Amino acid sequence: MKLSNYYLPTLKETPADAEMESHKLMLKAGLIRKVTAGVYSYLPMGFKVLKKIERVVREEMNRAGALEIKLPIIQPADLWEESGRWADFGPEMFKLADRKERKFALGPTHEEIITDLVRDELHSYKDLPLVLYQINDKYRDEIRPRHGVMRSREFLMKDAYSFHDSQESLDDTYEGMYQAYANVFDRLGLDWVAVEAPTGLMGGSYSQEFMALADEGGEEIVTCDQCNYSSNTEIAKYQVASDGKREELKDIKEVETPGMESVEEVANHLEVPTQEIVKTFIYRTDDGLVAALVGGDDSIEEMKLINHLGAKKAEMVSSEEEIRQITGANFGSIGPVGLDIPVYADLDIKSMANFTVGANKNGYHLKNVNWERDLNDVQFINLRQVEKGDHCPKCGAKLNFHRSIEVGQIFQLGTKYSDSLNGEYHDEEGNLKPYVMGCYGIGISRILPAVIQQNYDENGIKWTDSVTPFSAEIIVIGSDEGKSDKLGIDLYQKLSEEGYDILLDDRDESPGVKFNDADLIGIPLKVIVGPRGLKEGVVEVETREGKTDELEIEGKEIKETVGQLGEKIG
RNA sequence: CGGGGAGUAGCGCAGCCUGGUAGCGCACCUGCUUUGGGAGCAGGGGGCCGCUGGUUCAAAUCCAGUCUCCCCGACCA
Numbered sequence: 195m196k197l198s199n200y201y202l203p204t205l206k207e208t209p210a211d212a213e214m215e216s217h218k219l220m221l222k223a224g225l226i227r228k229v230t231a232g233v234y235s236y237l238p239m240g241f242k243v244l245k246k247i248e249r250v251v252r253e254e255m256n257r258a259g260a261l262e263i264k265l266p267i268i269q270p271a272d273l274w275e276e277s278g279r280w281a282d283f284g285p286e287m288f289k290l291a292d293r294k295e296r297k298f299a300l301g302p303t304h305e306e307i308i309t310d311l312v313r314d315e316l317h318s319y320k321d322l323p324l325v326l327y328q329i330n331d332k333y334r335d336e337i338r339p340r341h342g343v344m345r346s347r348e349f350l351m352k353d354a355y356s357f358h359d360s361q362e363s364l365d366d367t368y369e370g371m372y373q374a375y376a377n378v379f380d381r382l383g384l385d386w387v388a389v390e391a392p393t394g395l396m397g398g399s400y401s402q403e404f405m406a407l408a409d410e411g412g413e414e415i416v417t418c419d420q421c422n423y424s425s426n427t428e429i430a431k432y433q434v435a436s437d438g439k440r441e442e443l444k445d446i447k448e449v450e451t452p453g454m455e456s457v458e459e460v461a462n463h464l465e466v467p468t469q470e471i472v473k474t475f476i477y478r479t480d481d482g483l484v485a486a487l488v489g490g491d492d493s494i495e496e497m498k499l500i501n502h503l504g505a506k507k508a509e510m511v512s513s514e515e516e517i518r519q520i521t522g523a524n525f526g527s528i529g530p531v532g533l534d535i536p537v538y539a540d541l542d543i544k545s546m547a548n549f550t551v552g553a554n555k556n557g558y559h560l561k562n563v564n565w566e567r568d569l570n571d572v573q574f575i576n577l578r579q580v581e582k583g584d585h586c587p588k589c590g591a592k593l594n595f596h597r598s599i600e601v602g603q604i605f606q607l608g609t610k611y612s613d614s615l616n617g618e619y620h621d622e623e624g625n626l627k628p629y630v631m632g633c634y635g636i637g638i639s640r641i642l643p644a645v646i647q648q649n650y651d652e653n654g655i656k657w658t659d660s661v662t663p664f665s666a667e668i669i670v671i672g673s674d675e676g677k678s679d680k681l682g683i684d685l686y687q688k689l690s691e692e693g694y695d696i697l698l699d700d701r702d703e704s705p706g707v708k709f710n711d712a713d714l715i716g717i718p719l720k721v722i723v724g725p726r727g728l729k730e731g732v733v734e735v736e737t738r739e740g741k742t743d744e745l746e747i748e749g750k751e752i753k754e755t756v757g758q759l760g761e762k763i764g
Numbered sequence: 765c766g767g768g769g770a771g772u773a774g775c776g777c778a779g780c781c782u783g784g785u786a787g788c789g790c791a792c793c794u795g796c797u798u799u800g801g802g803a804g805c806a807g808g809g810g811g812c813c814g815c816u817g818g819u820u821c822a823a824a825u826c827c828a829g830u831c832u833c834c835c836c837g838a839c840c841a
Binding site for chain 2: 203205206207208209210211212213228230231286302303332334336337338340345349350351352353394395403412413496509599600601602603635636637638639640641653669671672673703704705706707708709710711713722724725726727734
């Protein structure tokens, strides 16, 4: 491609509304432009990279035996009502109506549509398993779109769905998809890790996320060096404190804590360590109120509560008035003793004895509270956030924390959708059974910023080989009566004929502009054709990393030079 | 939805406090000169100052309302 015929509007200045490095670079390098919040246009080079990512994903999906289809973006509301997710997704969905006022949504995902398709066509165990996939735009009216196409409201996703007659068959396919994903992310050159993940709105029994490691990423994960444990922090387990001290149970005692709200204040006043205080929070869930208890130094991980309860959501009760109605006290003084709502406590505080809690009476706490004696029916669950210093639940080694970008997720859905949408097949005995299902997503458009986030420097993007828009760029410099021009164009034409996809910067720009643009847009190899080199009988070659080399051209056929360049481009 | 910030040329910004001809840099167009890491000179085009209403002889500027965008949090590929 000749740059003089291309459209590459690079920016010298960084647009003010970009924060994340990959977002800035995508704008500066002329890959994308914003249309409105969370909605972007892809310019030629951005689109080209997107297509390259798409190709890698498509190849690996096909290799794994999945069949490509295309499902509609416009989806009737009825199907979503049937699965119950019209309400669950709620304001996340872009909704619209046709001229007859019939309701539709722009698909945020395609479980309903695909189950509907398959339930009409697939009735025999003989046709199972089946894996279908598509690469299509998805729409989610995100609360807060951010960081360009990293979290946008329109985004390109590969989504696959599998149908089975048994858990074993699902396990097989799930494993195959895991491997396909590993191949995809390896080929794209990402530094990634797979972690256990919450299932969220998709539902299902087991899920893993594929995370690209990046300090500016929005997701926190933990990994273990000693064993293979890794998890999203939202559901991460930790090594539970052993029941070390066997204290005598002391008598429960009401103590004054006037006007004290925080754990620190109470601890100071009562002269006990903060670890001996148990914090109480009241949550409103789908099934009513619950109390959640964690240690004085810990925080609640709401996702864990939601998961355990099988609830759709859990919101902390945060109005003074409500909390007084429920507990009889203000926030600073609430506690589990005497509450007539279910109580869930973090596993880590099970071993505690003679601890302190709020008394449900303003200005008072209870000291020397103990589990069986003072609190019946407490359920101990993994409830608190994992913290730096926590140890691996499997092997006990210290857990590592990383920030990351989620680029894919795979789910074992079980029969959630086949149950609600009556997707059934006949088994060998002729009984009707719901399909066992899995679903598998890759955020194609998000991979773009993920790759950039892992591969850039102060000059710009550094594309990995499998996604770079062009494998090399010929930069022609100079005022030497067209000699450099001619050689540059010759090299470009010959290389193109050999099948190399390269860029020729033949613009009437100063050398500095050409060099800087080449680095900004991240082309791995620059071939510099200019009078300085020609005088020595060479063209220069420089990698994006700055390694330089020279190729003799003096007295050689252009074919030979092209051959050598081809080897460098690889 | 809670908290913070911003809307003036394609991009980055000044002007607003103290009302009176709408500015600067980059980008863009023309010409000449230049050409190894974001060239120089000369000339030129481009604006419902987010929108609506109010105050005033007069509003980018003061007042009220409203919309949009960005950042932090809750949600997510």
